[in-house]
Amino acid sequence: MAVLCSFDARKSRYSSCVSFRLLFVLVFVLTVAHGQVRYSIPEEMNKGSVVGNIVQDLGLDVKRLKSGRARIFTEDSREYIGLNVDRGTLVVRERIDREELCAQVTPCSLHFQIILENPMELHRIDVEILDINDHAPVFARKEINIDVGELAVPGARFSLDNAQDPDVGLNALQKYTLNPTDHFSLKDVTDSDGMKYVEMVLKTPLDREEKEQHNLVLSAFDGGSPPKSGTVKVNVNVMDANDNSPVFSQPVYRASLSENSPKGTVIVTVNASDRDKGANADVVYSFSQSSGKALDLFNIDAHTGDITVNGDLDFEKNKQFQLNVEATDKGGLKDSSKVAIELVDVNDNAPVMSVISFSNPVAEDSAPGTVIAMLNVKDLDSGKNGQVKCTIDSNLPFKIQQSTSNFYSLVTERVLDRETTPEYNITIRATDEGSPSFSTNKTLQLKISDVNDNAPVFQRQSYTAYVMENNTPGVSIFAVTASDKDSGNNARISYFLEDVLVNGVSASTYISVHAESGEILAVRSFDYEQTKEFNIRVKAQDGGNPPLSSNVSVKIIIQDQNDNAPQVLYPVQTGGSVVAEMVPRSADVGYLVTKVVAVDVDSGQNAWLSYKLQKATDRALFEVGAQNGEIRTVRQVTDKDAVKQKLTVVVEDNGQPSRSATVNINVAVADSFPEVLSEFTDFTHDKDYNDNLTFYLVLALAVVSFLFIVSIIAILSVKCYRWRRERLFYKSGANLPVIPYYPPLYADVGGTGTLQHVYNYEVCRTTDSRKSDLKYVRPSSESIISLDTSGTQTLTHAQRGKLTSDSVDQVR
Ligand SMILES: *[C@@H]1O[C@H](CO)[C@@H](O)[C@H](O)[C@H]1NC(C)=O
Numbered sequence: 001m002a003v004l005c006s007f008d009a010r011k012s013r014y015s016s017c018v019s020f021r022l023l024f025v026l027v028f029v030l031t032v033a034h035g036q037v038r039y040s041i042p043e044e045m046n047k048g049s050v051v052g053n054i055v056q057d058l059g060l061d062v063k064r065l066k067s068g069r070a071r072i073f074t075e076d077s078r079e080y081i082g083l084n085v086d087r088g089t090l091v092v093r094e095r096i097d098r099e100e101l102c103a104q105v106t107p108c109s110l111h112f113q114i115i116l117e118n119p120m121e122l123h124r125i126d127v128e129i130l131d132i133n134d135h136a137p138v139f140a141r142k143e144i145n146i147d148v149g150e151l152a153v154p155g156a157r158f159s160l161d162n163a164q165d166p167d168v169g170l171n172a173l174q175k176y177t178l179n180p181t182d183h184f185s186l187k188d189v190t191d192s193d194g195m196k197y198v199e200m201v202l203k204t205p206l207d208r209e210e211k212e213q214h215n216l217v218l219s220a221f222d223g224g225s226p227p228k229s230g231t232v233k234v235n236v237n238v239m240d241a242n243d244n245s246p247v248f249s250q251p252v253y254r255a256s257l258s259e260n261s262p263k264g265t266v267i268v269t270v271n272a273s274d275r276d277k278g279a280n281a282d283v284v285y286s287f288s289q290s291s292g293k294a295l296d297l298f299n300i301d302a303h304t305g306d307i308t309v310n311g312d313l314d315f316e317k318n319k320q321f322q323l324n325v326e327a328t329d330k331g332g333l334k335d336s337s338k339v340a341i342e343l344v345d346v347n348d349n350a351p352v353m354s355v356i357s358f359s360n361p362v363a364e365d366s367a368p369g370t371v372i373a374m375l376n377v378k379d380l381d382s383g384k385n386g387q388v389k390c391t392i393d394s395n396l397p398f399k400i401q402q403s404t405s406n407f408y409s410l411v412t413e414r415v416l417d418r419e420t421t422p423e424y425n426i427t428i429r430a431t432d433e434g435s436p437s438f439s440t441n442k443t444l445q446l447k448i449s450d451v452n453d454n455a456p457v458f459q460r461q462s463y464t465a466y467v468m469e470n471n472t473p474g475v476s477i478f479a480v481t482a483s484d485k486d487s488g489n490n491a492r493i494s495y496f497l498e499d500v501l502v503n504g505v506s507a508s509t510y511i512s513v514h515a516e517s518g519e520i521l522a523v524r525s526f527d528y529e530q531t532k533e534f535n536i537r538v539k540a541q542d543g544g545n546p547p548l549s550s551n552v553s554v555k556i557i558i559q560d561q562n563d564n565a566p567q568v569l570y571p572v573q574t575g576g577s578v579v580a581e582m583v584p585r586s587a588d589v590g591y592l593v594t595k596v597v598a599v600d601v602d603s604g605q606n607a608w609l610s611y612k613l614q615k616a617t618d619r620a621l622f623e624v625g626a627q628n629g630e631i632r633t634v635r636q637v638t639d640k641d642a643v644k645q646k647l648t649v650v651v652e653d654n655g656q657p658s659r660s661a662t663v664n665i666n667v668a669v670a671d672s673f674p675e676v677l678s679e680f681t682d683f684t685h686d687k688d689y690n691d692n693l694t695f696y697l698v699l700a701l702a703v704v705s706f707l708f709i710v711s712i713i714a715i716l717s718v719k720c721y722r723w724r725r726e727r728l729f730y731k732s733g734a735n736l737p738v739i740p741y742y743p744p745l746y747a748d749v750g751g752t753g754t755l756q757h758v759y760n761y762e763v764c765r766t767t768d769s770r771k772s773d774l775k776y777v778r779p780s781s782e783s784i785i786s787l788d789t790s791g792t793q794t795l796t797h798a799q800r801g802k803l804t805s806d807s808v809d810q811v812r
């Protein structure tokens, strides 16, 4: 403590300073009484500070102190205060801490003796140590943590630490304060031991969700001047209680999803928050049972809230779903929300096509626009994905038309022709407009049915056929063929002979036509010498309704056969009479005796005649001109030559084989007629001649007998044939095709190639037309003698003419 007085000019200041000094002196002096001095000093004075002047206060002088060897005696060894002998003052030797010396004891004093020798003197000195406020209140901990449940009710108390202040008295701890005070207040409590401490009392309820930690400061103040304080942090942790329900972030969650999304696809994530903490904030998500059958299709992750696909989502079955979701915390508090899921159509359905009706086959003459098929097309998808278009190949003569929304008809667009295209494969393609689009194909196999729109066509414009004369009746001459582009009955061709006149009679007397094969058959045997050629027309008719037909002309040319022997016109052969050519004996070499004149009714080579001398009485005398038939002498006639000369000349045609005739010529070599006559009288009685005559008579008799037997058999055969023919008609019915029928009056021939017998032919045709029913009988005399090889050929033709052995009766 320093007292400073400043003597400045102001009087009033001086006086106040004086009064302060007086008070100070009074304090010290009061303690000096009866050799006992008391001093009071504050603690913590600096070393050397003067505590008191004992010379004054004890009434001693400095010399006495020196002489008496004054010193301080303390009972304990510590000397806080020393004696300055020179000055007679007590000074502070060591730091004096009241709290160390006395703690809480008051008053706190130091007691010691000042000892003087010569004479011995004892003076007791008391120094009271006064407290100064040198300590602030101190809390043992830096901070205090207190956990408070958020549900704690107001009034709840929480004890706090006490602060310590070693000072005493006013300088000791006086009061506490707490800041802030919005939730808590302080309360001083004195317990039964008299111990004072503070409590914190909850004023208003806490809410962890609002503020989880409250940081308070507890301050302790002492009563010093100025006061000192100490503080401690009070951390109030509000402990969570499950006082909040989970809350979904949205009342409704909306999501759209394409159908057919794979399992596990996350659709939407629901989220509920719970303002509580820790376990109280753990939310579990679930579907509520009210969601119905959608529960099978979706899944919810209990912890993340992810809603995923768990089944097959088909837009065609269900377009939208509503799910009710719940969030539950550990304490069982709940919130619920809705999830609206809308499916988006994906083009996952191909169009489906069904044929309602189908006209098959369709006739080739159907008019354009004829309906062939009706179709129904469906697509389960919606919107563009379900819009379907039907198409067909544009090359086809058909088109597809939409009649109503889902119905289509397939109609013809052009005229059809079965002969060009008998069948169509119509592929109908239904395509939807999705992206990518689906399509379906359907193939209709349409057959075009035939209509008789094509007439038969002959292969050629006209035909020429050749036949040898003397053919066997019934022989096949030729065959015509026609074709028809239609099919079935419309292409079944029958051939007919047109009824034209040939040589003034019906053509059917010459020719018949096989209805099925188109074969042209000779009805009779032709004779080139009578008819060289003729024309017929053959008609081909199909089986359509109505039938179509065409005709063709066939020229039939009859070819010559060497069937006529040459006929000698001169010299005339007159049975018994003898004619002789005269040759005078004087005739020169090359004298023309006579000329053989012959003709042949055949033609060509068959009528080309040559002459040969066959026999002669004297071969050296005559010759015959091979070409002209002139008989001339070769040498001079002599007297030795017989009068009667006989020549046989053969006239031969050039046919293959050739035919011939012989002529006998009598030549008389004489100069006068009587000479001749005498020589020739035995001519008629020629032995050869008589032999021949007998032969001819026998032959004539045989022929007559033969003819008689033949006639009898012929009559019987005709009867028999008529009876059989009636039976045949009865069996076959009326609509038989035309079959040439050869009656039994037909003779076989021997294998020699030579016709040896007489034949009668009767040819009958069973047709439905009267006019083709003909009978032709060939006179037997015409074929009596036939030596040619063409007989073999004729036989072959006859066998081809469908003659069977049981339809032929052999006649001898
Ligand atoms: C139509 O299809 C059938 C079977 O696939 C086939 O046999 C026939 O040849 C086809 N016809 C045409 C004209 O392509």
Ligand SMILES: *[C@@H]1O[C@H](CO)[C@@H](O)[C@H](O)[C@H]1NC(C)=O
Pocket (backbone or CB within 6 Å): 498, 550, 551, 552
């Ligand atoms: C034969 O055909 C021609 C056309 O080719 C026709 O003019 C004629 O009338 C037909 N004849 C008969 C008899 O049908």
